[in-house]
Amino acid sequence: MKLILKKAHTCFYVAIVAFVYCLIWPFVYFCSRKPSLYGRINFFRKMWAYTSSLLAGFIYDINYEAPIDWSRTYIICPNHTSNLDITSANLLIKNNNYCFMGKEELLDGFVTKLFFKTIDIPVNRDSKMSSFRAFKKASERLQDGMSLVIFPEGKIADDYPPRLHEFKNGPFRLAIEFKIPIIPVTSLNTWQMLWDTGFKYGSKPGISHVFVHKPIETAHLTLDDADILREEVYSLMQQKFEQQ
Template sequence: MVLLLKKLHRYWYFISVLLVFIVLFPYIYFLAQHPEKNYARIARMRRWVSIGGSALAGVFFKVTYESKIDWNRPMVLCPNHTSVLDITALTYLCPVPFSFIGKASLLKNPVTRIFFKTIDIPVTRRSKVSSFKAFQRANELVQSGRSVVIFPEGKIDDGFPPQIHAFKSGAFRIAVQNDVAVVPIIIENAWDIFFDDGAKRGSHPGIVKVHVFSPIETKDFDDNNASDLEKIVYDKMHSYWIMKNKSYFHQPENVQKICQERY
């Protein structure tokens, strides 16, 4: 019965997002005819769609900060990735327009398609050409004064509960080459509310907790030691992730569940 209710909630979540999108679509479509000119407005509509749809489904967000963030300067935002709610979490916490780098399959989604054809950056990760083009586009956006969001793991963990995977290097090369800060972000519990796309476990209302670390400046890094920056960010995020989820991981019944699902 519990799983049935969670699967029903998952459907309601997607319906809620779609309803908000349908209401705003005429204006979004109008703005999309000139994406560069209307970049900020399109980003604002994306924010309203994601936050509004989540709110209708009873999903809200709470953000804590290690220090005050100057959102007006371009940065590379690096969050962990465990849920479809991660996109909404980023639109909630970041008050200025920015672009996501995300998987090309989002071009097939009726809601995300228009954003990934205008302000966001689709990438087919197995394609070197696609990855190169995405990298170049992200560079252009940062150089023009805009921030980009890159999930450095490159995917959502297949196992449950999810762990933090080793990072890809792209986010850190972009930051180093453009001398902009990296902002590590941990989305603490989205996986517990809505793991991945919810297909297996459904979802439920709740408050997604997000922690934003202080920006890490990149003036002391270059292409030769960008991997050192990557390790600093990984260690910081991984340690915080373990600390925040240790109560779950240390419960005997959950340890057994992890072993069954992973091995």
Template sequence: MPFVLTYPLQWLLSRRPAGHRYMHALNRVWALLFIRMWGIPVDIIRKAPMPTGPYVYVSNHSSYIDIPLLFKAIPGFLNIIGKSSLAKVPLWGTIFGNTYITVNRDSVVSRARSIVQARKSLEEGRSVIIFAEGKISDKPGEELMPFKDGPFQLAIAVGVPVVPITMPYNHHFMPDVSGSLRVRYAPLRVVMHAPISTQGLTAADAPALRERVQGIVASALDPAAGGIPEPSTWRTLVAPKRTTAPADAVLPNS
């Protein structure tokens, strides 16, 4: 209902760059309402004070709830790189595509364009969130996929710090399950690690920075909580109890 009622305003704000800051503020309110509506407890852990940005926030990716949860946890005017299919969602997709950065992971041109847009965003003082795995992990909450070099090359080129983020339980609440929407009540956690400076680094240092950040993100995962929750069984038919003996049973006094 809040989305429908405010849609005309959102559409107008998303059409012009000057309105994107206000559009993001609306998206943050929407994210807070969404999380509160489900009654999900969220524990936000900040490992260190966060000086004035901008930053490149690098997070693991495990669930459809990742973006709303990051909008709740990270203050300020944010940009985010999301997959291009998000821009094709009816109504909401147009707003997302106008306000944030979309990328087709299978297109070299699209990936290059997204990095150029992200660099411009950082140079204007707007932090960027990047899922360095490139897509939702095949083993969410348990094992990270290899991080891409792009986020770290970007941070070094612009000279901004990298902030690793770990979300260890999102896949329990709303996992990526093909062909269905599966929701489970699950307390969530966001661990915002200390910023890592990129001052003095060159492009040659990007692989080492990538490995360092991936290790930090992985350190706050909970391997015991890995795996996708099973489908609901509340509608599963229960076989009736047997009321007659099978044909080969031995009956008393037979």
């Protein structure tokens, strides 16, 4: 019975997400017609994320290790155990000048297609050509002053309960190449509210605790330091994740 109720809650949440998306879609579509209006897409995306989560009983307790100057450009690296990690990433960024890099399949999603055809960057990690194009576009966005959200694990793994998986090198090489700080983000218990999509184990209302680490500067690093930077970020997030 408990699992049935949790799966019913997931269906309720998905319905809310779809309903609120339909309400904001005309505004997002209008903004998607001009790259100069892409920042406003994120304004509506934040409204969508906050409203749909609140109506389903998902609350985000976002704690910052140190104040962050959001006038700067960052590469933001959250761990990934839940679709709610995308919502929390939208809410923790205090401006609208950012984009996501995500799997190519999101181009076919009902509520993700428009974003990944415009402001966000799709990537097929199994294709060298797709990865090259994606990171080239990411480079252009970063040089234009737009922050990039990228999940360094590359996917939500099949482990349950989840653990932190090995990070990809891409975000760390980008950060060093363009001298951009990295912000690690550790979602501590979001998976307990909704793991992955929620369709296997269901979901439940609750408070998701998210810890935003202080930015790690990269101006003094070279590309030879990418592995060291990756391991530093992994270690920070692993230590925090184990505190849950």
